[in-house]
Amino acid sequence: MLDIRFCRALQVMIRLAMAAEGESPVLSSTRFAEELGTNPSLVRKLLVPLTAGGLVVSTKGRGGGARLARPPEEITLAEIYRCAVGDKPLWASPDCEHVCETTANATRYFAGLTAEAEQAVLASLGDRTLADSVREFRSIDADSADSGFSAR
Template sequence: MLDIRFSSALKAMLYLAVAAERDAPDPSAHQSPEQHSPTLSSAQLAEVLGTNPSLVRKLLVPLVRAGLVESTKGRAGGARLAKPASQITLAEIYRCSVGDKPLWACRPDGAASCEVTANTAEFFSRLSADTEDAVLDVLGRRTLADSLAEVRSLGSQTPAG
């Protein structure tokens, strides 16, 4: 079964980054960040993600715990980025969305009847750890702001029609 938590969390975070840009403060206005930061409801995010608000709220919980998103409850509540998109890495979003779940699961061990069956689990565990380290390295070098710029550049390359 495919795990779409990371892609869903990333899409939500990109959408929050767009909202933060759209409502960036006027430098001449003397506002605190709380006075200008937009909040988007779980219903608004659910519409973008093509899911339901309850699932969005569950998706946001680890992002809030990690300090990437701020959430307010109530009628006028919603979610917003807790810090600038340029200070949030994709590795942080990935770790929040998948937790400690490994990238791959190893096939359960059977009886060790030869060198392959005796050592495959350890080999696979090391391979999985190396792969996860590589993934986190790549994601750690990309910020949410970088990713939003890349998404926008892809849109400008799409032919009209």
């Protein structure tokens, strides 16, 4: 099963960045839930690691909600990724019984391969900011409008 935490966290962060450009930079979990097609409880769970990581500020109660803790230009996708997935590796290393040369070295080899791939992913995500992502999203939307297709 694919882990969708980063995808959902990125959606939340992009939406907050877009809200920060408008009149109301604070969005409630109910509004998020409507926009993401899910329930407010899931949205609040998504916000917990983003808040703990210092990327989002959340206020409880009537009129409360979430907003970006820093400008989108100062938040990298690598930070969002780390907040969303924590220390969970991209792939799980196999745990093999050591019956031959292959199984004896598989766990260590795969762990190194996974660490190398994850470093490449983090380097790529570290080069992109949340502001870059908002621009890319808008470019996709503009391209869809130019072709007569609307993603909405």
